[in-house]
Amino acid sequence: MASLCLIVPLLIFAARIIKSSPVLDALFFQRLPILAILFFSAVGVAGYGRLKGLRERWLHDLVETSSEQLAARDEKERSTALYSTITVLSGLTLFL
Amino acid sequence: MLIRWQGSLFPVFALYKNFTLLACFCGLGIGYALAHRRPLLLPMTLPLLALTIFLLISLRYASLGDVFFFVPVKEETSVFDLHNMLPEWASAALNIPAYLLLIVTFILNVLIMAPVAQFCGHVMLRANTLAGYGCNLLGSIAGVGLLFLLSWLWTGPVIWFAVAAALLLAYQLVSYELPLERNHYIGLGAAMACIIITAYPVEPMVQNIYSPYQLIQKSTKPDGLMNILSAGAYFQKVHDFSLQNLSRESGQQRKILGYYELPFHTAPSLDSVVVVGAGTGNDVAAALRLGAKAVDAVEIDPAIIALGKANHPEHPYDDARVNVVNDDARTFFRNSDRTYDTIIYGVLDSHILLSHGSNVRLDSFVYTKEGLAEAYSHLRPGGQMSVSFALPNLRMGFKIYSILSELRGGGAPVAVLTGYDTDKTYTFMVRKDGAVVLPIAFMAAHDLVDRTSDFAKGWPEKLDVPTDDWPFFYMDARMYPTSYVISLLLVLALAALLVRKLLPDQRWNRSLMPFFFLGAGFMLVETKAITELGLLFGNTWHAIGIAIIGILVMAFLGNLLVAYSGFRSATVSYVLLLATIAVGYAVAVAGGVTQADLSAKLSLVALLTGPLLFSGIVFSTLLKDVEDLPSALAYNLLGAMLGGLLEYNSMEFGFAFLYLIAFALYGLALATTWLWPARAR
Numbered sequence: 001m002a003s004l005c006l007i008v009p010l011l012i013f014a015a016r017i018i019k020s021s022p023v024l025d026a027l028f029f030q031r032l033p034i035l036a037i038l039f040f041s042a043v044g045v046a047g048y049g050r051l052k053g054l055r056e057r058w059l060h061d062l063v064e065t066s067s068e069q070l071a072a073r074d075e076k077e078r079s080t081a082l083y084s085t086i087t088v089l090s091g092l093t094l095f096l
Numbered sequence: 097m098l099i100r101w102q103g104s105l106f107p108v109f110a111l112y113k114n115f116t117l118l119a120c121f122c123g124l125g126i127g128y129a130l131a132h133r134r135p136l137l138l139p140m141t142l143p144l145l146a147l148t149i150f151l152l153i154s155l156r157y158a159s160l161g162d163v164f165f166f167v168p169v170k171e172e173t174s175v176f177d178l179h180n181m182l183p184e185w186a187s188a189a190l191n192i193p194a195y196l197l198l199i200v201t202f203i204l205n206v207l208i209m210a211p212v213a214q215f216c217g218h219v220m221l222r223a224n225t226l227a228g229y230g231c232n233l234l235g236s237i238a239g240v241g242l243l244f245l246l247s248w249l250w251t252g253p254v255i256w257f258a259v260a261a262a263l264l265l266a267y268q269l270v271s272y273e274l275p276l277e278r279n280h281y282i283g284l285g286a287a288m289a290c291i292i293i294t295a296y297p298v299e300p301m302v303q304n305i306y307s308p309y310q311l312i313q314k315s316t317k318p319d320g321l322m323n324i325l326s327a328g329a330y331f332q333k334v335h336d337f338s339l340q341n342l343s344r345e346s347g348q349q350r351k352i353l354g355y356y357e358l359p360f361h362t363a364p365s366l367d368s369v370v371v372v373g374a375g376t377g378n379d380v381a382a383a384l385r386l387g388a389k390a391v392d393a394v395e396i397d398p399a400i401i402a403l404g405k406a407n408h409p410e411h412p413y414d415d416a417r418v419n420v421v422n423d424d425a426r427t428f429f430r431n432s433d434r435t436y437d438t439i440i441y442g443v444l445d446s447h448i449l450l451s452h453g454s455n456v457r458l459d460s461f462v463y464t465k466e467g468l469a470e471a472y473s474h475l476r477p478g479g480q481m482s483v484s485f486a487l488p489n490l491r492m493g494f495k496i497y498s499i500l501s502e503l504r505g506g507g508a509p510v511a512v513l514t515g516y517d518t519d520k521t522y523t524f525m526v527r528k529d530g531a532v533v534l535p536i537a538f539m540a541a542h543d544l545v546d547r548t549s550d551f552a553k554g555w556p557e558k559l560d561v562p563t564d565d566w567p568f569f570y571m572d573a574r575m576y577p578t579s580y581v582i583s584l585l586l587v588l589a590l591a592a593l594l595v596r597k598l599l600p601d602q603r604w605n606r607s608l609m610p611f612f613f614l615g616a617g618f619m620l621v622e623t624k625a626i627t628e629l630g631l632l633f634g635n636t637w638h639a640i641g642i643a644i645i646g647i648l649v650m651a652f653l654g655n656l657l658v659a660y661s662g663f664r665s666a667t668v669s670y671v672l673l674l675a676t677i678a679v680g681y682a683v684a685v686a687g688g689v690t691q692a693d694l695s696a697k698l699s700l701v702a703l704l705t706g707p708l709l710f711s712g713i714v715f716s717t718l719l720k721d722v723e724d725l726p727s728a729l730a731y732n733l734l735g736a737m738l739g740g741l742l743e744y745n746s747m748e749f750g751f752a753f754l755y756l757i758a759f760a761l762y763g764l765a766l767a768t769t770w771l772w773p774a775r776a777r
Contacts, residue, residue: 083223087235089212089215090232090236092239093209093235094240
């Protein structure tokens with residue numbers, strides 16, 4: 001409760017300062033939706049990885065586990081992770 | 097994305113578009129070669145991307161930003177051309193900042209791309225080579241598709257970097273140990289920095305529009321009318337010459353009015369008019385004021401059309417007599433069967449715009465011998481064609497005059513110094529079956545000067561007239577451009593340095609050399625294909641985008657064929673590849689395919705894409721015997737760099753010559769395949 005009492009007025013104060021400057025306003029408020037989407041996507045991905053052990057079944061395995069160990073895993077799951085990763089990353093290189 | 101963005105910041109990247117592409121190839125090649133090594137460097141990418149954005153935006157918008165606007169290309173003329181006005185030493189000194197900028201950006205681009213390729217290559221090591229390569233091509237198609245989707249939506253760098261940063265961050269977060277480490281927080285911060293810095297600078301009075309071709313900056317002139325910049329350089333402005341405007345004949349306005357109305361005062365009839373490079377509508381408005389009955393207005397950039405519709409005070413594009421066409425000027429004439437009394441070339445020179453996918457400018461195929469002849473063929477008997485150009489030097493004017501004077505059945509051309517905006521703007525006019533009659537009183541009233549006699553005597557030195565095979569209108573003559581050679585040596589030195597630093601104990605693997613030569617050859621054949629397809633279907637962004645995707649689809653089909661047909665003979669594929677290149681060269685030397693009918697178009701598409709399909713089949717056939725896909729891709733991409741450098745030979749020898757170089761490179765690929773075969777698995 002004490003934290004809230006401190007944080008909320010601070011946020012309002014910061015927002016007022018930013019709004020008073022056209023430069024800061026344009027930099028932050030007009031870009032807020034994109035920043036928010038990016039932030040929550042990242043948090044969401046991280047959170048999902050923690051929840052469901054995504055890393056154990058997905059990319060982390062492809063990076064860390066030896067080929068022999070990997071081959072022993074479920075073929076379909078392994079292939080999906082492997083080939084979708086190659087496709088997306090190759091797409092990213094062309095996009096960049 | 098990096099190519100588009102960097103090109104919109106500094107003209108040097110727009111003219112050296114290949115430079116960023118070569119840096120990306122170099123980075124990807126090094127990254128794939130690092131696939132076996134640890135640590136994985138993916139967390140470096142986002143901070144490096146943020147650093148690059150910060151550095152380039154700081155340099156661009158700092159007060160010393162103008163220093164980097166100088167373009168070290170003395171063979172090609174541009175609006176940033178100061179070479180002819182300065183002594184040699186001063187010109188050389190002015191090159192230094194641009195070269196420094198190129199070096200730093202090259203290194204940063206390499207470092208951004210390498211970790212992504214390393215990560216991708218690391219995952220590829222666990223995949224079946226053909227299946228992995230197939231996914232690599234599918235991803236490439238999707239990547240190009242995504243970029244073109246974002247271009248179609250007129251999105252800007254904020255969105256591009258947000259998409260890239262989100263994908264990078266997602267892979268970084270799910271592929272390393274949880275809970276979050278320091279690297280992840282740095283990545284998250286860098287992703288946000290990318291977006292925030294890209295949004296700078298904030299200019300409340302300027303509207304930035306990222307059309308599919310360029311960064312358009314819309315602002316307002318002191319008279320309240322629209323002014324447009326392209327990537328920081330003056331581009332267009334609208335004028336109000338309506339009869340209600342009492343100041344239309346005053347001061348400088350009088351001269352500008354004269355420039356716009358001169359071709360219509362000399363034209364024999366205004367029943368049917370076409371304006372190519374119509375821009376925001378000034379020429380079209382002049383045609384309507386003087387009584388044109390039907391006007392086709394052709395403009396390549398949809399954003400310019402939209403701005404003209406919304407902001408031109410005379411609203412020419414809303415007039416029922418006007419048909420607005422969003423197309424490339426050359427393609428419009430090639431695909432149209434209409435004839436005109438008057439053809440007007442607005443000032444459609446693209447001083448800093450290069451076509452997507454090659455080192456020719458967007459307007460290069462407009463001002464060729466074949467291009468102007470194609471337009472002229474649409475003139476009715478007695479009709480008149482007018483070509484205006486802001487000439488950075490008179491030599492370019494002599495080229496235009498020379499082409500116009502050779503048009504079949506045309507009278508002697510005239511050249512009028514109209515002096516619009518600069519004292520170097522000329523309007524050249526030619527009439528079919530007759531001579532142009534200049535309106536002496538109108539010209540005197542608007543300070544327009546007849547300079548025909550200056551051009552009629554010819555230019556004393558050697559000038560090469562641009563053709564479809566050598567479309568370098570902005571170069572005086574065919575030459576090996578030393579400015580580019582310096583830059584290309586710079587690229588090679590940097591690439592060698594980076595390979596040495598990042599891969600210190602790497603040895604050349606002879607059995608992978610065929611992939612190197614295949615990459616080099618592919619780059620040249622691809623350039624020729626994109627250039628020709630652009631000429632056939634239009635140098636519009638979507639036509640070129642479809643051509644690039646089509647090329648990747650060809651490689652994918654080749655891979656599919658090898659994977660599922662059991663086809664294993666690389667030699668047969670090589671023979672077919674070399675045969676299609678030989679046929680392509682023979683057709684190009686014979687003048688190419690010029691008909692506009694469907695069967696001719698299809699045969700040209702087959703001719704241009706045949707080598708790409710067969711090179712794809714060769715690549716995948718060889719890949720079957722290779723266990724290490726990332727290394728093969730590394731050799732291929734470094735070979736593509738060599739191909740990108742060899743592409744500049746077209747400035748001396750023309751585009752058909754690229755086929756000969758490609759033939760030699762594919763021959764070397766065949767020889768190395770025989771000499772050093774990969775061991776079969």
